[in-house]
């Protein structure tokens with residue numbers, strides 16, 4: 001019998017391993033990340049699901065050191081010296097659904113980036129603590145693009161130990 005890749009347990013356990021082993025990285029090696037690699041992360045992001053397939057996201061890649069520093073100055077949640085940033089912007093020109101619902105879409109695209117980066121050996125950290133208006137100004141964004149989450153990207157300096165997770169049996173409220 002011809003087993004498709006999707007059916008193989010090797011494939012599914014690899015995905016679970018990538019999900020489990022990904023960590024938020026806050027210390028980076030002083031190594032540049034090629035823009036082509038960052039574009040690969042956005043390739044993963046654009047295949048995320050979105051309500052009505054509206055894809056309400058746009059991405060900004062920043063590798064310019066001075067700009068990274070300027071962004072860090074107004075991003076209290078940013079740690080370490082990341083060599084690259086991806087800023088996911090909510091594209092309000094595609095906001096046909098409720099804006100709140102579309103944050104789920106943004107989160108899905110973010111998670112694709114985090115997981116694919118980990119699979120490529122890159123470390124990432126999502127950052128929500130930043131001055132969105134200040135970032136929009138620094139990046140000279142049009143009004144309809146609202147910076148929603150920043151992802152720092154770089155080669156991890158070390159592998160952090162996993163923060164505790166709520167056990168499975170405490171998460172499932174009911175099984176009918």
Ligand SMILES: Cc1cc2nc3c(=O)[nH]c(=O)nc-3n(C[C@H](O)[C@H](O)[C@H](O)COP(=O)(O)O)c2cc1C
Pocket residue numbers: 022023024025026076077078079125126127128129162163
């Ligand atoms: C929406 C969101 C916002 C976050 N904002 C920050 C942040 O501003 N600064 C930071 O250092 N980590 C931030 N994190 C990372 C979390 O602290 C981290 O995911 C959590 O502690 C679990 O650790 P892990 O990612 O290594 O599993 C954020 C994560 C998410 C999903």
